[in-house]
Amino acid sequence: MSILTPDIQSSLEAQGIELPSWAFGNSGTRFKVYGTPGTPRDPFEKIADAAEVNRVTALAPSVALHIPWDKVDDYAALRAHAEDLGVSLGTINSNTFQDDDYKFGALTHLDPKVRQKAIDHHLECIDIMDATGSRDLKIWLAEGSNYPGQADLRGRQDRLAESLQKIYARLSGEQRLVLEYKFFEPAFYHTDVPDWGTSYVQVAALGERAMVCLDTGHHAPGTNIEFIVMQLLRLGKLGSFDFNSRFYADDDLIVGAADPFQLFRILFEVIRGGGLNNPDVAFMLDQCHNIEKKIPGQIRSVLNVQEMTARALLVDRAALAAAQEAEDVLAAHAVFMDAFSTDVRPALAEWRESRGLPADPMAAYAASGYQEKIEADRVGGVQAGWGA
Ligand code: PSV
Ligand code: MN
Ligand code: MN
Numbered sequence: 001m002s003i004l005t006p007d008i009q010s011s012l013e014a015q016g017i018e019l020p021s022w023a024f025g026n027s028g029t030r031f032k033v034y035g036t037p038g039t040p041r042d043p044f045e046k047i048a049d050a051a052e053v054n055r056v057t058a059l060a061p062s063v064a065l066h067i068p069w070d071k072v073d074d075y076a077a078l079r080a081h082a083e084d085l086g087v088s089l090g091t092i093n094s095n096t097f098q099d100d101d102y103k104f105g106a107l108t109h110l111d112p113k114v115r116q117k118a119i120d121h122h123l124e125c126i127d128i129m130d131a132t133g134s135r136d137l138k139i140w141l142a143e144g145s146n147y148p149g150q151a152d153l154r155g156r157q158d159r160l161a162e163s164l165q166k167i168y169a170r171l172s173g174e175q176r177l178v179l180e181y182k183f184f185e186p187a188f189y190h191t192d193v194p195d196w197g198t199s200y201v202q203v204a205a206l207g208e209r210a211m212v213c214l215d216t217g218h219h220a221p222g223t224n225i226e227f228i229v230m231q232l233l234r235l236g237k238l239g240s241f242d243f244n245s246r247f248y249a250d251d252d253l254i255v256g257a258a259d260p261f262q263l264f265r266i267l268f269e270v271i272r273g274g275g276l277n278n279p280d281v282a283f284m285l286d287q288c289h290n291i292e293k294k295i296p297g298q299i300r301s302v303l304n305v306q307e308m309t310a311r312a313l314l315v316d317r318a319a320l321a322a323a324q325e326a327e328d329v330l331a332a333h334a335v336f337m338d339a340f341s342t343d344v345r346p347a348l349a350e351w352r353e354s355r356g357l358p359a360d361p362m363a364a365y366a367a368s369g370y371q372e373k374i375e376a377d378r379v380g381g382v383q384a385g386w387g388a
Contacts, residue, residue: 004347008313012351014277015309017243017302018062018090018284019053021046021070024295027252027288034290038374043070044081045378049295051085052370056361059302062090064284065132067125069095075131089132091178091240091282094125097142097186105143107163108156108192115163122167129175136240136282137171138213139164140180144187144194156192161205168206178239178282179203180213183220185250196228200237211239215286216255216266217246226265233273233281242286243305252288254297256304263304264340267312276309295371299361307344314339 004012024046026039040046047063054060063082072078075089082089096106096118104110106118125137141160145151168177181199184191193199196212203210212232219225232238245251245258256263270276276283283305289297316335323332349359358364365371 002347002350003314003342003344004310004351008310009351011271011276011313012306012310013355015059015306016061016283017059017305018064018282019050019060019298019302020064020066020093020284020286021050022066023285023287023289023298024049025069028290036294038371038378039294040374041378043072043078045374046070047078047082047087047089048085049374050298051082051087052295052365052368053298053302054087056358056364056368057299057302057306058355058357059306060087060298062088064091064093064138065089065128065134066093066095067121067128075128079132089134091136091138091284092125092129092132092134093138093140094122096121102142104151105156105159105192107141108143108159110155110159115159119163119166123170126167126170126175130172135174136176136178137167138178138180138240139167140182140213140215141193142186144184144189144191146187146189148189150189153190157198160192161202164202164206164210168210171209176209176211176239177203177206178211178213180215180218180242182215182218182250196232200232200235203237203239211280212237213240213242214238215242215244215250216262217242217244217250217252217286221248225262226269229266229269230273233269233278236280238273238281240282240284242284243301244285244287252286254287254289254292254301254304255285256301256308260304260308261340263308264312267305267309268315268336271309271312271315272317293371296362296365299365303361307348310344310348311339311342314342314344 024040026033026035028034040049050063079089096102101114101117109115129137179193179199179202181193181195182191183194199212203212216225243255245253245255247258285301287301320332320335323335353359
Protein backbone atom coordinates (compact mmCIF):
# COMPACT_ATOMS: atom_id res chain seq x y z
CA MET A 1 0.00 0.00 0.00
CA SER A 2 1.29 3.39 -0.96
CA ILE A 3 2.01 5.91 1.79
CA LEU A 4 -0.05 8.27 -0.35
CA THR A 5 -3.58 7.40 0.75
CA PRO A 6 -6.49 7.96 -1.66
CA ASP A 7 -7.29 11.22 0.19
CA ILE A 8 -3.73 12.43 -0.22
CA GLN A 9 -3.76 11.41 -3.87
CA SER A 10 -6.91 13.37 -4.60
CA SER A 11 -5.49 16.45 -2.87
CA LEU A 12 -2.31 16.15 -4.92
CA GLU A 13 -4.28 15.66 -8.08
CA ALA A 14 -6.02 19.00 -7.55
CA GLN A 15 -2.74 20.87 -7.20
CA GLY A 16 -1.98 23.48 -9.84
CA ILE A 17 1.01 25.82 -9.83
CA GLU A 18 1.05 28.84 -12.10
CA LEU A 19 4.28 29.48 -13.98
CA PRO A 20 5.68 32.96 -14.60
CA SER A 21 6.29 33.70 -18.30
CA TRP A 22 9.45 35.56 -17.31
CA ALA A 23 11.05 32.42 -15.92
CA PHE A 24 11.57 31.32 -19.53
CA GLY A 25 13.26 34.54 -20.65
CA ASN A 26 16.86 35.43 -20.06
CA SER A 27 17.61 36.82 -16.66
CA GLY A 28 20.56 37.60 -14.49
CA THR A 29 21.67 39.99 -11.83
CA ARG A 30 22.53 43.66 -12.05
CA PHE A 31 26.05 42.47 -12.90
CA LYS A 32 25.28 40.30 -15.91
CA VAL A 33 22.40 38.82 -17.87
CA TYR A 34 23.49 35.56 -19.50
CA GLY A 35 22.04 34.47 -22.81
CA THR A 36 20.81 30.89 -22.89
CA PRO A 37 20.39 28.89 -26.12
CA GLY A 38 16.76 28.27 -26.92
CA THR A 39 15.42 31.28 -25.06
CA PRO A 40 11.93 32.23 -26.27
CA ARG A 41 11.74 35.17 -28.66
CA ASP A 42 8.18 36.17 -27.88
CA PRO A 43 5.30 35.42 -25.47
CA PHE A 44 4.02 32.65 -27.76
CA GLU A 45 7.28 30.74 -27.35
CA LYS A 46 7.31 31.35 -23.58
CA ILE A 47 3.87 29.75 -23.38
CA ALA A 48 4.99 26.81 -25.50
CA ASP A 49 7.84 26.24 -23.02
CA ALA A 50 5.51 26.51 -20.05
CA ALA A 51 3.22 23.96 -21.67
CA GLU A 52 6.18 21.52 -21.77
CA VAL A 53 6.44 21.77 -17.98
CA ASN A 54 2.77 20.91 -17.71
CA ARG A 55 3.05 18.10 -20.25
CA VAL A 56 5.53 16.13 -18.15
CA THR A 57 4.12 16.99 -14.70
CA ALA A 58 0.39 17.83 -15.05
CA LEU A 59 1.16 20.35 -12.33
CA ALA A 60 1.35 23.65 -14.17
CA PRO A 61 -1.96 24.39 -15.87
CA SER A 62 -1.57 28.18 -16.23
CA VAL A 63 0.94 30.87 -17.11
CA ALA A 64 1.19 34.36 -15.62
CA LEU A 65 2.01 37.28 -17.89
CA HIS A 66 3.95 40.47 -17.15
CA ILE A 67 2.94 43.64 -18.98
CA PRO A 68 4.65 45.15 -20.96
CA TRP A 69 7.13 42.24 -21.24
CA ASP A 70 4.39 40.07 -22.72
CA LYS A 71 2.63 42.70 -24.76
CA VAL A 72 1.12 41.31 -27.98
CA ASP A 73 -1.24 42.73 -30.58
CA ASP A 74 -3.79 40.00 -30.18
CA TYR A 75 -4.45 38.59 -26.71
CA ALA A 76 -7.27 36.42 -27.99
CA ALA A 77 -4.72 34.71 -30.25
CA LEU A 78 -2.32 34.28 -27.33
CA ARG A 79 -5.14 32.77 -25.29
CA ALA A 80 -6.10 30.39 -28.11
CA HIS A 81 -2.43 29.39 -28.49
CA ALA A 82 -2.22 28.62 -24.76
CA GLU A 83 -5.44 26.63 -24.81
CA ASP A 84 -4.29 24.65 -27.83
CA LEU A 85 -1.27 23.62 -25.78
CA GLY A 86 -3.42 22.64 -22.79
CA VAL A 87 -2.71 25.61 -20.52
CA SER A 88 -4.54 28.82 -19.68
CA LEU A 89 -3.41 32.40 -19.18
CA GLY A 90 -3.35 33.37 -15.51
CA THR A 91 -2.40 36.37 -13.43
CA ILE A 92 -1.58 39.63 -15.16
CA ASN A 93 1.36 41.38 -13.48
CA SER A 94 1.68 45.12 -13.91
CA ASN A 95 5.04 46.83 -14.26
CA THR A 96 5.81 50.34 -13.00
CA PHE A 97 9.49 49.74 -12.40
CA GLN A 98 11.13 50.27 -15.76
CA ASP A 99 10.06 53.78 -16.72
CA ASP A 100 11.98 56.97 -15.94
CA ASP A 101 8.74 58.75 -15.04
CA TYR A 102 8.44 56.52 -12.00
CA LYS A 103 11.82 57.31 -10.47
CA PHE A 104 10.13 58.94 -7.46
CA GLY A 105 7.00 56.83 -7.43
CA ALA A 106 4.13 55.68 -9.63
CA LEU A 107 0.86 55.21 -7.76
CA THR A 108 2.29 57.37 -4.93
CA HIS A 109 3.94 60.05 -7.08
CA LEU A 110 3.43 63.69 -6.06
CA ASP A 111 2.54 64.69 -9.63
CA PRO A 112 -1.07 63.76 -10.49
CA LYS A 113 -0.09 63.32 -14.16
CA VAL A 114 2.43 60.60 -13.28
CA ARG A 115 -0.06 58.94 -10.95
CA GLN A 116 -2.64 58.95 -13.72
CA LYS A 117 -0.16 57.39 -16.13
CA ALA A 118 0.46 54.58 -13.64
CA ILE A 119 -3.27 54.12 -13.02
CA ASP A 120 -3.87 53.99 -16.79
CA HIS A 121 -1.25 51.25 -17.10
CA HIS A 122 -3.24 49.18 -14.60
CA LEU A 123 -6.49 49.88 -16.45
CA GLU A 124 -4.80 48.61 -19.60
CA CYS A 125 -3.79 45.48 -17.68
CA ILE A 126 -7.45 44.97 -16.75
CA ASP A 127 -8.42 45.33 -20.43
CA ILE A 128 -5.90 42.58 -21.13
CA MET A 129 -7.44 40.45 -18.36
CA ASP A 130 -10.81 40.82 -20.11
CA ALA A 131 -9.25 39.38 -23.27
CA THR A 132 -7.17 36.63 -21.65
CA GLY A 133 -9.85 35.54 -19.19
CA SER A 134 -7.47 36.14 -16.28
CA ARG A 135 -8.89 36.52 -12.81
CA ASP A 136 -6.08 38.35 -11.00
CA LEU A 137 -4.27 41.64 -11.44
CA LYS A 138 -1.07 41.47 -9.43
CA ILE A 139 0.47 44.74 -8.36
CA TRP A 140 3.99 44.98 -7.04
CA LEU A 141 5.27 48.51 -6.60
CA ALA A 142 8.91 49.46 -6.70
CA GLU A 143 8.19 52.71 -4.87
CA GLY A 144 9.86 54.10 -1.82
CA SER A 145 12.74 56.34 -0.80
CA ASN A 146 16.43 55.97 -0.11
CA TYR A 147 17.08 58.53 2.60
CA PRO A 148 15.35 59.50 5.84
CA GLY A 149 13.50 62.76 5.32
CA GLN A 150 13.39 62.33 1.54
CA ALA A 151 9.66 61.66 1.40
CA ASP A 152 6.47 62.23 3.33
CA LEU A 153 5.73 58.63 4.25
CA ARG A 154 2.14 59.31 5.24
CA GLY A 155 1.28 61.41 2.20
CA ARG A 156 2.51 58.62 -0.04
CA GLN A 157 0.33 56.10 1.78
CA ASP A 158 -2.72 58.32 1.24
CA ARG A 159 -1.98 58.74 -2.47
CA LEU A 160 -1.48 55.00 -2.80
CA ALA A 161 -4.91 54.34 -1.28
CA GLU A 162 -6.50 56.81 -3.69
CA SER A 163 -4.78 55.34 -6.77
CA LEU A 164 -5.62 51.76 -5.80
CA GLN A 165 -9.23 52.77 -5.36
CA LYS A 166 -9.38 53.96 -8.96
CA ILE A 167 -7.87 50.70 -10.24
CA TYR A 168 -10.11 48.54 -8.06
CA ALA A 169 -13.20 50.38 -9.31
CA ARG A 170 -12.49 49.15 -12.86
CA LEU A 171 -12.55 45.43 -11.96
CA SER A 172 -15.60 43.47 -12.99
CA GLY A 173 -17.16 40.06 -12.38
CA GLU A 174 -14.79 37.65 -10.70
CA GLN A 175 -11.69 39.80 -11.26
CA ARG A 176 -9.47 40.52 -8.27
CA LEU A 177 -6.59 42.77 -7.32
CA VAL A 178 -3.69 41.27 -5.36
CA LEU A 179 -1.16 43.58 -3.75
CA GLU A 180 2.33 42.21 -3.25
CA TYR A 181 4.59 43.49 -0.49
CA LYS A 182 8.38 43.58 -0.29
CA PHE A 183 10.46 44.98 2.52
CA PHE A 184 13.20 46.58 0.42
CA GLU A 185 14.62 46.95 -3.09
CA PRO A 186 14.86 48.87 -5.29
CA ALA A 187 14.23 51.46 -2.56
CA PHE A 188 16.54 50.97 0.39
CA TYR A 189 15.24 53.20 3.19
CA HIS A 190 11.49 52.81 2.95
CA THR A 191 9.17 50.90 0.65
CA ASP A 192 5.53 51.98 0.32
CA VAL A 193 4.18 48.41 0.65
CA PRO A 194 6.87 46.80 2.77
CA ASP A 195 4.95 44.15 4.69
CA TRP A 196 1.78 42.07 4.89
CA GLY A 197 0.27 44.49 7.40
CA THR A 198 0.47 47.42 4.99
CA SER A 199 -0.79 45.32 2.11
CA TYR A 200 -3.64 44.07 4.29
CA VAL A 201 -4.61 47.60 5.40
CA GLN A 202 -4.62 48.82 1.80
CA VAL A 203 -6.60 45.90 0.36
CA ALA A 204 -9.04 45.78 3.28
CA ALA A 205 -9.96 49.40 2.49
CA LEU A 206 -10.70 48.44 -1.12
CA GLY A 207 -13.12 45.58 -0.63
CA GLU A 208 -13.68 41.87 -0.88
CA ARG A 209 -12.00 41.33 -4.23
CA ALA A 210 -8.71 42.82 -3.08
CA MET A 211 -6.24 40.42 -1.50
CA VAL A 212 -2.63 40.14 -0.38
CA CYS A 213 0.11 38.44 -2.42
CA LEU A 214 2.84 36.77 -0.40
CA ASP A 215 6.19 36.39 -2.18
CA THR A 216 8.34 34.05 -0.10
CA GLY A 217 11.49 36.04 -0.95
CA HIS A 218 10.19 39.38 0.30
CA HIS A 219 10.78 39.22 4.04
CA ALA A 220 13.59 40.07 6.39
CA PRO A 221 15.82 37.07 7.15
CA GLY A 222 14.44 35.00 10.00
CA THR A 223 10.80 36.01 9.45
CA ASN A 224 8.31 33.30 10.35
CA ILE A 225 6.56 33.21 6.96
CA GLU A 226 4.19 30.38 7.83
CA PHE A 227 2.78 32.54 10.61
CA ILE A 228 1.89 35.20 8.04
CA VAL A 229 0.34 32.51 5.82
CA MET A 230 -1.76 31.33 8.77
CA GLN A 231 -2.87 34.87 9.67
CA LEU A 232 -3.82 35.89 6.13
CA LEU A 233 -5.76 32.65 5.60
CA ARG A 234 -7.49 33.21 8.92
CA LEU A 235 -8.49 36.69 7.76
CA GLY A 236 -9.58 35.42 4.33
CA LYS A 237 -7.10 37.75 2.65
CA LEU A 238 -4.41 35.51 1.17
CA GLY A 239 -4.91 35.93 -2.57
CA SER A 240 -1.75 34.47 -3.99
CA PHE A 241 1.73 33.15 -3.47
CA ASP A 242 4.87 33.97 -5.39
CA PHE A 243 7.02 30.94 -4.54
CA ASN A 244 10.80 31.02 -4.78
CA SER A 245 13.68 30.58 -2.39
CA ARG A 246 16.42 32.76 -1.10
CA PHE A 247 19.60 32.65 0.89
CA TYR A 248 20.17 36.37 1.37
CA ALA A 249 17.76 38.82 -0.27
CA ASP A 250 15.19 38.51 -3.07
CA ASP A 251 17.24 35.79 -4.75
CA ASP A 252 14.39 34.29 -6.86
CA LEU A 253 15.98 30.84 -6.74
CA ILE A 254 14.21 27.51 -7.22
CA VAL A 255 11.51 27.07 -4.58
CA GLY A 256 12.49 24.56 -1.92
CA ALA A 257 16.17 24.74 -2.85
CA ALA A 258 17.38 26.94 -0.02
CA ASP A 259 15.09 25.82 2.77
CA PRO A 260 12.85 22.82 2.04
CA PHE A 261 11.70 22.73 5.66
CA GLN A 262 10.34 26.27 5.38
CA LEU A 263 8.40 25.26 2.26
CA PHE A 264 7.00 22.28 4.18
CA ARG A 265 5.92 24.52 7.06
CA ILE A 266 4.24 26.97 4.68
CA LEU A 267 2.38 24.19 2.88
CA PHE A 268 1.29 22.70 6.18
CA GLU A 269 -0.37 26.03 7.05
CA VAL A 270 -1.97 26.13 3.60
CA ILE A 271 -3.48 22.70 4.22
CA ARG A 272 -4.48 23.62 7.77
CA GLY A 273 -6.04 26.86 6.49
CA GLY A 274 -8.31 25.55 3.75
CA GLY A 275 -6.29 23.26 1.59
CA LEU A 276 -4.84 23.26 -1.86
CA ASN A 277 -8.30 23.46 -3.38
CA ASN A 278 -8.97 26.80 -1.70
CA PRO A 279 -10.23 28.74 -4.72
CA ASP A 280 -9.14 32.04 -3.18
CA VAL A 281 -5.44 31.25 -3.29
CA ALA A 282 -3.40 31.30 -6.51
CA PHE A 283 -0.18 29.30 -6.18
CA MET A 284 2.44 30.83 -8.42
CA LEU A 285 6.15 30.68 -8.93
CA ASP A 286 8.14 33.91 -9.22
CA GLN A 287 11.62 32.80 -10.15
CA CYS A 288 14.42 33.71 -12.50
CA HIS A 289 16.78 31.01 -13.72
CA ASN A 290 20.05 32.88 -14.14
CA ILE A 291 22.46 30.03 -14.75
CA GLU A 292 20.38 26.87 -15.16
CA LYS A 293 18.20 25.89 -18.11
CA LYS A 294 14.78 27.42 -17.81
CA ILE A 295 12.39 24.55 -18.59
CA PRO A 296 14.08 21.92 -16.38
CA GLY A 297 14.41 24.67 -13.74
CA GLN A 298 10.65 25.09 -13.75
CA ILE A 299 10.05 21.32 -13.77
CA ARG A 300 12.31 20.96 -10.72
CA SER A 301 10.42 23.81 -9.03
CA VAL A 302 6.91 22.40 -9.42
CA LEU A 303 8.17 18.96 -8.36
CA ASN A 304 9.68 20.50 -5.23
CA VAL A 305 6.32 22.03 -4.37
CA GLN A 306 4.57 18.73 -5.03
CA GLU A 307 7.03 16.82 -2.89
CA MET A 308 6.74 19.15 0.08
CA THR A 309 2.95 19.18 -0.32
CA ALA A 310 2.89 15.38 -0.13
CA ARG A 311 5.00 15.49 3.02
CA ALA A 312 2.76 18.16 4.57
CA LEU A 313 -0.30 16.04 3.74
CA LEU A 314 1.33 13.16 5.61
CA VAL A 315 1.23 15.00 8.94
CA ASP A 316 -0.98 12.97 11.26
CA ARG A 317 -3.24 15.87 12.17
CA ALA A 318 -5.22 13.89 14.81
CA ALA A 319 -2.04 12.78 16.57
CA LEU A 320 -0.68 16.32 16.32
CA ALA A 321 -3.84 17.81 17.83
CA ALA A 322 -3.79 15.25 20.66
CA ALA A 323 -0.17 16.01 21.48
CA GLN A 324 -0.84 19.74 21.34
CA GLU A 325 -3.86 19.36 23.65
CA ALA A 326 -1.75 17.40 26.10
CA GLU A 327 0.99 20.07 25.94
CA ASP A 328 3.34 17.26 24.96
CA VAL A 329 5.93 19.42 23.28
CA LEU A 330 8.23 16.68 22.07
CA ALA A 331 5.46 14.38 20.87
CA ALA A 332 3.87 17.20 18.84
CA HIS A 333 7.20 18.15 17.35
CA ALA A 334 7.92 14.48 16.55
CA VAL A 335 4.62 14.09 14.66
CA PHE A 336 5.52 17.12 12.57
CA MET A 337 9.08 15.99 11.91
CA ASP A 338 8.05 12.42 11.05
CA ALA A 339 6.10 13.74 8.09
CA PHE A 340 8.85 16.11 7.03
CA SER A 341 11.44 13.33 7.19
CA THR A 342 9.46 10.93 4.98
CA ASP A 343 10.92 10.31 1.55
CA VAL A 344 7.88 10.56 -0.70
CA ARG A 345 9.75 10.38 -4.00
CA PRO A 346 9.25 6.67 -4.78
CA ALA A 347 5.53 6.86 -3.92
CA LEU A 348 5.10 9.98 -6.05
CA ALA A 349 6.89 8.34 -8.99
CA GLU A 350 4.60 5.30 -8.74
CA TRP A 351 1.50 7.49 -8.47
CA ARG A 352 2.54 9.55 -11.50
CA GLU A 353 2.92 6.41 -13.56
CA SER A 354 -0.48 5.17 -12.46
CA ARG A 355 -1.91 8.37 -13.99
CA GLY A 356 -0.10 7.93 -17.28
CA LEU A 357 2.56 10.53 -16.46
CA PRO A 358 6.32 10.01 -16.54
CA ALA A 359 7.62 8.65 -13.24
CA ASP A 360 10.58 10.98 -13.59
CA PRO A 361 9.50 14.21 -15.33
CA MET A 362 13.06 15.60 -15.39
CA ALA A 363 14.30 12.55 -17.28
CA ALA A 364 11.25 12.55 -19.57
CA TYR A 365 11.91 16.15 -20.55
CA ALA A 366 15.60 15.46 -21.15
CA ALA A 367 14.69 12.51 -23.41
CA SER A 368 11.97 14.39 -25.30
CA GLY A 369 14.28 16.27 -27.66
CA TYR A 370 12.43 19.54 -27.02
CA GLN A 371 15.50 21.29 -25.60
CA GLU A 372 17.66 20.38 -28.60
CA LYS A 373 14.91 21.53 -30.93
CA ILE A 374 14.46 25.00 -29.38
CA GLU A 375 18.23 25.47 -29.16
CA ALA A 376 18.50 24.77 -32.88
CA ASP A 377 15.40 26.72 -33.96
CA ARG A 378 15.57 29.86 -31.90
CA VAL A 379 18.84 31.26 -33.03
CA GLY A 380 19.41 34.99 -33.20
CA GLY A 381 16.09 35.94 -31.71
CA VAL A 382 15.37 38.97 -29.59
CA GLN A 383 15.49 37.95 -25.96
CA ALA A 384 12.42 38.63 -23.90
CA GLY A 385 11.73 39.40 -20.26
CA TRP A 386 14.28 40.53 -17.71
CA GLY A 387 17.26 42.12 -19.34
CA ALA A 388 15.40 42.70 -22.59
C1 PSV B 1 9.47 41.99 -7.30
O1 PSV B 1 10.67 41.64 -6.69
C2 PSV B 1 8.75 40.79 -7.86
O2 PSV B 1 8.71 39.77 -6.88
C3 PSV B 1 7.38 41.13 -8.36
O3 PSV B 1 6.50 40.03 -8.25
C4 PSV B 1 7.66 41.45 -9.78
O4 PSV B 1 6.56 41.55 -10.61
C5 PSV B 1 8.58 40.28 -10.08
O5 PSV B 1 9.44 40.26 -8.95
C6 PSV B 1 9.31 40.31 -11.34
O6 PSV B 1 10.14 39.18 -11.38
MN1 MN C 1 7.04 38.44 -6.72
MN1 MN D 1 10.66 39.56 -5.91
